[in-house]
Amino acid sequence: MTLDLNNPDLMREAALVGGRWIAGDATTGVAVTNPASGVVLGYVPRLGAAETLEAIDAAQVAQKAWAARTAKDRSAVLRRWFDLMMANQSDLAQILTAEQGKPLAEAAGEIAYGASFIEWFAEEARRAYGDITPGHAPDKRILSVKQPIGVVAAITPWNFPNAMITRKAGPAFAAGCAMVLKPAGQTPFSAIALAVLAEEAGLPPGLFSVVTGAARDIGKAMTDSPIVQKLTFTGSTEVGAKLYAQCAPTIKKLGLELGGNAPFIVFDDADLDAAVEGAVIAKFRNNGQTCVCANRIYVQLSVYDAFAEKLAAKVATLPTGNGVDKGIVFGPLIDEAAVQKVDEHVADATSKGAQVILGGKSHALGGTFYEPTILTGVTNDMAVATEETFGPVAPLFKFETEAEVVALSNDTEFGLASYFYSRDHARVWRVSEALDYGMVGVNTGLISTAEAPFGGVKQSGLGREGSRHGLDDYLEIKYICLGGIEEA
Numbered sequence: 001m002t003l004d005l006n007n008p009d010l011m012r013e014a015a016l017v018g019g020r021w022i023a024g025d026a027t028t029g030v031a032v033t034n035p036a037s038g039v040v041l042g043y044v045p046r047l048g049a050a051e052t053l054e055a056i057d058a059a060q061v062a063q064k065a066w067a068a069r070t071a072k073d074r075s076a077v078l079r080r081w082f083d084l085m086m087a088n089q090s091d092l093a094q095i096l097t098a099e100q101g102k103p104l105a106e107a108a109g110e111i112a113y114g115a116s117f118i119e120w121f122a123e124e125a126r127r128a129y130g131d132i133t134p135g136h137a138p139d140k141r142i143l144s145v146k147q148p149i150g151v152v153a154a155i156t157p158w159n160f161p162n163a164m165i166t167r168k169a170g171p172a173f174a175a176g177c178a179m180v181l182k183p184a185g186q187t188p189f190s191a192i193a194l195a196v197l198a199e200e201a202g203l204p205p206g207l208f209s210v211v212t213g214a215a216r217d218i219g220k221a222m223t224d225s226p227i228v229q230k231l232t233f234t235g236s237t238e239v240g241a242k243l244y245a246q247c248a249p250t251i252k253k254l255g256l257e258l259g260g261n262a263p264f265i266v267f268d269d270a271d272l273d274a275a276v277e278g279a280v281i282a283k284f285r286n287n288g289q290t291c292v293c294a295n296r297i298y299v300q301l302s303v304y305d306a307f308a309e310k311l312a313a314k315v316a317t318l319p320t321g322n323g324v325d326k327g328i329v330f331g332p333l334i335d336e337a338a339v340q341k342v343d344e345h346v347a348d349a350t351s352k353g354a355q356v357i358l359g360g361k362s363h364a365l366g367g368t369f370y371e372p373t374i375l376t377g378v379t380n381d382m383a384v385a386t387e388e389t390f391g392p393v394a395p396l397f398k399f400e401t402e403a404e405v406v407a408l409s410n411d412t413e414f415g416l417a418s419y420f421y422s423r424d425h426a427r428v429w430r431v432s433e434a435l436d437y438g439m440v441g442v443n444t445g446l447i448s449t450a451e452a453p454f455g456g457v458k459q460s461g462l463g464r465e466g467s468r469h470g471l472d473d474y475l476e477i478k479y480i481c482l483g484g485i486e487e488a
């Protein structure tokens with residue numbers, strides 16, 4: 001299937017391995033389909049361990065030369081990459097919508113969001129400051145310098161096919177690292193388009209490889225390699241835990257952005273209309289397929305009915321359809337497995353007494369379209385309370401006291417994002433500090449931005465992406481003990 005692109009070269013049916021483009025074909029390649037129509041968009045090569053090792057070897061060579069360049073020079077290349085992404089925003093968004101399903105406007109938003117990480121880290125590249133500490137002896141000084149980790153392997157998911165790559169690649173290249181990337185099988189074309197633009201921006205051959213194909217083989221080659229110094233992964237906690245174990249023998253550094261089970265709390269002193277707006281974003285962004293999506297919505301008893309009514313009225317106005325059509329807010333879910341999980345969660349909740357006040361079933365459009373759904377009367381024994389739905393289902397739980405809702409919110413093995421709405425300043429501080437999460441949104445449903453440290457605690461992962469801390473995740477501190485500074 002052909003897309004109507006200004007720059008058709010961005011939709012390349014090929015992978016980039018150590019500076020060498022390898023074409024995919026219909027006989028041996030992996031088919032990529034459009035979730036809105038089931039139509040095959042194209043093929044990428046089915047690569048494995050051999051090509052991954054080739055990419056890692058090339059990365060090792062390219063990284064040395066890249067790290068030796070000045071930070072200002074690396075920054076200029078990244079800035080060109082950012083400019084190219086923005087100049088090609090509409091084409092990149094079309095590719096993203098075609099393979100992932102999110103509406104075009106949301107896809108264009110993701111391209112701008114993804115590009116903002118390249119812009120931010122182009123700026124941060126020049127600020128990898130070390131420090132000098134007074135020595136422990138009169139003739140000594142303690143120097144800390146920051147150096148790139150080296151070769152980084154990255155594995156990324158389908159829900160943000162652009163931004164989850166740039167949030168890793170930006171700091172890696174800014175720091176002076178090289179990267180071998182395995183994008184998600186469902187959404188490789190967005191990654192490949194990024195590689196086309198990276199080449200054009202002047203990223204040297206071999207510094208950035210995009211290896212498509214067999215996840216396990218590619219992942220194993222990455223984790224077994226003694227050359228790879230860091231693995232960065234965004235995806236399910238299950239796969240993240242496997243990769244964590246696979247990295248143990250070579251003691252790699254790890255960046256893990258894993259699952260969440262975000263609470264979204266509405267206190268009775270909240271601005272209810274603002275809370276509804278926030279819930280729509282926090283719950284339904286990307287059709288609920290975001291690890292920071294609100295998974296459990298807790299509403300204080302006295303405002304429960306009013307909130308449920310307002311939320312249902314708002315969501316009912318938001319149209320579902322093919323993401324290329326104007327005004328669409330809900331695209332298809334990524335695949336049949338996603339629909340099945342959503343269906344199971346709704347069935348489990350209703351079988352235990354929840355009421356469906358909106359949606360609750362597959363959409364009349366068929367395929368993987370699902371009706372945005374709101375459930376009331378939800379209780380803690382239901383699957384939606386403990387498992388990440390990763391779909392357009394908003395389960396509304398009732399609570400009575402602050403202490404109760406904080407305890408309920410923290411009663412999970414996950415700790416990524418959390419949200420609450422309140423106008424009481426003392427409560428804002430208290431609850432922000434009490435939530436066991438890496439991120440807390442107060443009176444907002446959208447917390448993601450390149451300037452902020454994104455990441456989780458507990459089984460939601462390790463490390464931070466974005467912000468100045470995101471650069472540190474790709475740097476090692478080297479301590480130099482400078483002796484022999486005798487008095488004159």
Ligand SMILES: NC(=O)C1=CN([C@@H]2O[C@H](COP(=O)(O)OP(=O)(O)OC[C@H]3O[C@@H](n4cnc5c(N)ncnc54)[C@H](OP(=O)(O)O)[C@@H]3O)[C@@H](O)[C@H]2O)C=CC1
Binds near residue numbers: 186215389
């Ligand atoms: N935290 C987050 O942002 C995300 C969370 N999820 C959660 O995970 C669930 C399942 O989604 P799914 O796409 O299957 O997520 P996965 O964790 O399976 O996939 C994420 C990435 O890991 C790769 N991968 C899978 N298995 C291995 C392996 N053994 N070794 C190396 N790489 C591997 C995938 O490759 P390939 O695509 O080729 O299989 C993909 O690139 C979702 O329903 C959601 O709950 C999903 C995506 C993102």
Ligand SMILES: O=C(O)CCCC(=O)O
Binds near residue numbers: 257448
């Ligand atoms: O689901 C994810 O891991 C992507 C998070 C998107 C965001 O940055 O908000």
